[in-house]
Amino acid sequence: xxxxxxxxxINKTFKAKAGNVTAVDKVSLRARRGEVTVIVGPSGxxxxxxxxxxxxxESPDSGEINVFGEDVARSETDLISYRRxxxxxxxxxxxxxxxxxxxxxxxxxxxxxxxxxSAQNDRAVQLLERxxxxxxxxxARVNKMSGGEKQRVAIARxxxxxxxxxxxxxxxxxxxxxxxxxxxxxxxxLAREDGKCVIIVTHDESILAVADWAYHMQDGRLKGIxxxx
Amino acid sequence: xxxxKRGFRNFRRHPLRNLVVILLLFVCLTFSLSMxxxxxxxxxxxxxxxESVGNYGEIKVSSDYTMQVFEExxxxxxxxxxxxxxxxxxxxxxxxxxxxxxxxxxxxxxxQEAEVITYDKVLDARISVDDLTNSAMESMLSMRExxxxxxxxxxxxxxxxxxxxxxxxxGSSLSDxxxxxxxxxxxxxxxxxxxxxxxPVVIIxxxxxxxxxxxxxxxxxxxxxxxxxxxxxxxxTIIGIYExxxxxxxxxxxxxxxxxxxxxxxxxxxxxxxxxTPGYVQLGSYYFDSEDSVAVLQQVFDNELSDGTLExxxxxxxxxxxxxxxxxxxxxxxxxxxxxxxxxxxxxLLAMAIxxxxxxxxxxxxxxxxxxxxxxxxxxAVEVICICLVAIILAMGVSAMISQKMGNWLLSDDxxxxxxxxxxxxxxxxxxxxxxGAMDSRLYKEGSGFSSGSQESLKLNxxxxxxxxxxxxxxxxxxxxxGMAVPVIWITRLKPARVLSIx
Numbered sequence: 001x002x003x004x005x006x007x008x009x010i011n012k013t014f015k016a017k018a019g020n021v022t023a024v025d026k027v028s029l030r031a032r033r034g035e036v037t038v039i040v041g042p043s044g045x046x047x048x049x050x051x052x053x054x055x056x057x058e059s060p061d062s063g064e065i066n067v068f069g070e071d072v073a074r075s076e077t078d079l080i081s082y083r084r085x086x087x088x089x090x091x092x093x094x095x096x097x098x099x100x101x102x103x104x105x106x107x108x109x110x111x112x113x114x115x116x117x118s119a120q121n122d123r124a125v126q127l128l129e130r131x132x133x134x135x136x137x138x139x140a141r142v143n144k145m146s147g148g149e150k151q152r153v154a155i156a157r158x159x160x161x162x163x164x165x166x167x168x169x170x171x172x173x174x175x176x177x178x179x180x181x182x183x184x185x186x187x188x189x190l191a192r193e194d195g196k197c198v199i200i201v202t203h204d205e206s207i208l209a210v211a212d213w214a215y216h217m218q219d220g221r222l223k224g225i226x227x228x229x
Numbered sequence: 230x231x232x233x234k235r236g237f238r239n240f241r242r243h244p245l246r247n248l249v250v251i252l253l254l255f256v257c258l259t260f261s262l263s264m265x266x267x268x269x270x271x272x273x274x275x276x277x278x279x280e281s282v283g284n285y286g287e288i289k290v291s292s293d294y295t296m297q298v299f300e301e302x303x304x305x306x307x308x309x310x311x312x313x314x315x316x317x318x319x320x321x322x323x324x325x326x327x328x329x330x331x332x333x334x335x336x337x338x339x340x341q342e343a344e345v346i347t348y349d350k351v352l353d354a355r356i357s358v359d360d361l362t363n364s365a366m367e368s369m370l371s372m373r374e375x376x377x378x379x380x381x382x383x384x385x386x387x388x389x390x391x392x393x394x395x396x397x398x399x400g401s402s403l404s405d406x407x408x409x410x411x412x413x414x415x416x417x418x419x420x421x422x423x424x425x426x427x428x429p430v431v432i433i434x435x436x437x438x439x440x441x442x443x444x445x446x447x448x449x450x451x452x453x454x455x456x457x458x459x460x461x462x463x464x465x466t467i468i469g470i471y472e473x474x475x476x477x478x479x480x481x482x483x484x485x486x487x488x489x490x491x492x493x494x495x496x497x498x499x500x501x502x503x504x505x506t507p508g509y510v511q512l513g514s515y516y517f518d519s520e521d522s523v524a525v526l527q528q529v530f531d532n533e534l535s536d537g538t539l540e541x542x543x544x545x546x547x548x549x550x551x552x553x554x555x556x557x558x559x560x561x562x563x564x565x566x567x568x569x570x571x572x573x574x575x576x577x578l579l580a581m582a583i584x585x586x587x588x589x590x591x592x593x594x595x596x597x598x599x600x601x602x603x604x605x606x607x608x609x610a611v612e613v614i615c616i617c618l619v620a621i622i623l624a625m626g627v628s629a630m631i632s633q634k635m636g637n638w639l640l641s642d643d644x645x646x647x648x649x650x651x652x653x654x655x656x657x658x659x660x661x662x663x664x665x666g667a668m669d670s671r672l673y674k675e676g677s678g679f680s681s682g683s684q685e686s687l688k689l690n691x692x693x694x695x696x697x698x699x700x701x702x703x704x705x706x707x708x709x710x711x712g713m714a715v716p717v718i719w720i721t722r723l724k725p726a727r728v729l730s731i732x
Contacts, residue, residue: 048730
């Protein structure tokens, strides 16, 4: 399997009233195409910060991130291009735009990349159908949807620009166990069938069962663990 | 383009929120635009007033001097006056006739000033015309006669063949015709050449012509003041007939008369000959380049021409009476405009702060999925512009309907003051008749028509001009830019990682 992502010696420290807090401490990580990487750890362990650093929403104090062997540059234009083409985010709280329909939410990343309107629509419909969101629901506002539906719309949105890496931050954290399992299955399917590099951060250790690579994060430090899979 | 579409879509998807902001903006913008319309109207009206009022002046014998002469005459007994009259030399008689007149040398000298645009000279005198019956005068005399029999005062020495002759240098610039109180219905005006050559021509009133069966081309014989016999007669050819447009008839019992109808108009040089006052006029009439020149010309008059018996009367006071309320309204509307625009600015700033504050997560998501700052800003700019555009279109429509009322409301207090001043400015408010001598404070440019003392009320005509539309667009951009400031600051400072971590 081809290495998609390589994170080397990443550090991130936040300033707080009580002093500096090291959220990510010399973390190194590799992730490959077609594999699911799961990072587990308690709240405040720094896993979301690590995910945001990989997704370029947060900049590291030091260290290097390589995608397909190339360092992710730090100029604003390159970061925007990186976010659009390489990264798809799935959040715990879905972060869909409530005023838009499911279909429009999925079309939005393509719209930002100036994809023609008809192509946007076709791809968004295709992705939503794959996620089990039918035509009627596609045109409903997302604030009328259930948590599972919202998360599936969010995954479809993450796939809109066909990124190489899917970053999922507690994707089951706001769902019941059955819906959570459904969402995890979708993410696994994206890795296995579409060859996406899926990175899931969660405090739910049951997700470790689907991981190709598993890590435990504690106090900003990452440690590889056996998954048994 | 896509950002514009997204912005417009977002605008449509928050109708209630947008409606509240639009309503607030609409109220303030309506007030702003109304105030602006009133300001533009008052400025333009002051400018219009400047073109017709405040740039006129005339040199004539002063009222104080006239009063002084009357007082001296009154102190003399009747026998003293008769004795004086019998023993007067020809020079003394001329001096007697011209004591309320101005030398043409003075009026001509003043016309040389650079600020003077047009110049005219006027002489008004009572002249006897043989075989012409002044029916209006007859009516008035019979009324006075009845008053005397019932204990009234005896009339002055007037006769039914006595007519008021008004002369100037060009018939078409006679003030009565300029102000529209009289209208030439037949024939033509005398020209400047008629004045220069002293051609004996005359314009008479229509009823007078009909009563005496006269028409254009007929001749009248007038007698030169102080002379008798054939040598004292001048044949005047009728070249025009006028009618009194603003005739006001004074009714007394069964009889009526139109005193405006006894005036005959002739070239100044002819009237001077008939009144036997060559080189003298009643007044010099001047229009200046601007009302700003009045002060300069007043100084010239005071320093170089005034001998204590003359005055330089201008319509400066009339200009102030008319323009002051308009200027005040302009200032008040400017304050109102500034206040309302300030309120608009505050509303849009607060509204956008609330809107953006409530959509912070949306901004974070947009940036997380790869939107550039410019794309996000453009989207919000469209939302702001849409809100402002709807508000300003509504405001323009409503302000077009209420601006006049706002103007009237602002003007109402000042108008009352102005009307009072105008009435006081006209003296005692009593009807003023004719062009009757130096005692008359009326300016020649106002014509010799009746004045009831009450003036037409001052009005502000708020016309919705094209410039207001342009100002509306400017206000739209101003508010839009201000409204944009909030999202611009917010978007550039926003860290998506922080926003997306918030539950």
